[in-house]
Amino acid sequence: MNILAIDTSAAPLTIATAVDQKIIAQALDVGMKSHSVKLMPAIDTVVKQTGFKQSDIDRIIVAQGPGSFTGIRLAVTTAKMLAWTLDAQLVGVSSLAVLARNVRDFSGCIVPFFDARNGNVFAGVYQEDAAGDLQNVLQDSHIALLDLLAELQKLHQPLCFIGQGMDVYRNQILATYPDAKIVEDNIPTGQSLVDIGFKSPIVEDIDQFVPEYLRQTQAEMLWAQKQSTEVLKNNNYIQDV
Amino acid sequence: MSDVLILAFESSCDETSVAVVKNGREVLSNIIATQIKSHQRFGGVVPEVASRHHVEQIIHCTKLALKEAQVDYQDLAAVAVTYGPGLVGSLLIGLMAAKAISWAHDLPLIGVNHLAGHIYAANLVAEIKYPALALVVSGGHTELVYVKAAGEFEILGDTRDDAVGEAYDKVGRMLGISYPAGKTIDQWAHEGKDTYNFPRAMLHENNLNFSFSGIKSAVINTLHHAEQVGISINKKDVATSFQNDILDILLAKTQKALHKYPVQQLIVAGGVAANSGLRERLQQELANQVELIFPPLRLCGDNAAMIGAYAYIKYQKNQFASLTLNADPSLDFEYCNNNESLL
């Protein structure tokens, strides 16, 4: 199976091609230029390096979020459009799971996270099973770091935190878990993307595929607080005219 | 020469639209999904919400556009997309979708200025004769544009503050009209009387620029004052007074522009071009001196057919974009530099 994998959920950009789980070519870009400029040219370069024609792509794996709202929209829009127009399979994977997959040979719980400002993080908890596959232990969520640290206590497992901007959180983490392993890394590798996406379910309705924001917009949150449950049931907001 | 079919994307604000246009003149399909009902919850367009809706709608619209036009990728000559001006998060969705289709099927990509699209909606109903003058009026723009030749634009004048559509929405909010307010104000304006005589800003100034923040303040003051002294307000009279004020300014500046830049055609473009009061006034006062082109209502608001119409001009000039094309939220035309001296 010929695979194209895409991740622009945080600052780095990762594009990879693989045949089954074997990576053929990849582009990792941590430069400052925006994903909206780099994404499609990077896909073009990597796919052509691989020797694939566009129509050779059988499956597109995309990091669906959480992450930067704009970043996950760029990748998801590109991936769903490509999958639909090339008649390829589409697979969405958690961008936190991809980050967790960067940690290998750790038997405890892996806690990948992205900074979500104001003391909040996007985080999940993952653990390798006996077969070496990553299993989700605690669902990805938007959570205050202090609440996350409290939750983790119930797991009674050695912990490995992975993410970027650790300087902000290192002391807080170590104050609660002095033995925790801390990995300063936020580059999703092509191998991590493909390993997870190869074994994940295929999206059935590409049309309805959207990013996992894990956070409502401020405007919708404030609006919802003032509405009756009757009003909230209606979510028919788009009309073809 | 064989027909040139362009698949066009538009997502600069709160409409997701995909169209197929033939030779820049004929609409084969023009699918528009509007988010108005969603943004009505907030009293205006919320950019993050708009971006999210675009992702939900983009395939649905593309699918329908191809189906309705009964074309396949091999029938297409190019893929066009609005890359500005507009809301950056919204623009990016159409842009990514267009790039994906362009790359997947080896089709050339054309980046289109949204304002050029509004003006070239005219080509879908008549043939533009150059030079032409365009009055672009919408929620984001109020511009007099000189169209020297195909694809050559110069701004003669624009707004110093609010866009005209923005003034309608703000005044609408004060009158308790839900967003977008243009249609209701237009209707009320036909039912009330001009009793307030609000100030006509910049009317006699020797330039082609507009200002609409003054009239907005005048309406606020009138309403506040009435509330304080306890007199009731006839909202329809306020609407009539407000609309008359706006139309007087638009007409006066357009007249002035026509005087300095004689053209055969006046193109009225943008969402506010749907205003019936504006259409009536232009007909009455200008129809005898210039050919008026009003695109039908569906082509006045944001839509992808107009993007396909202008893309055809760039296609003929071989003006293609690369896959690095980025959204440019403040994209604009050049200003006419000998404008002031001519007046």
Ligand SMILES: [Zn+2]
């Ligand atoms: Zn517009």
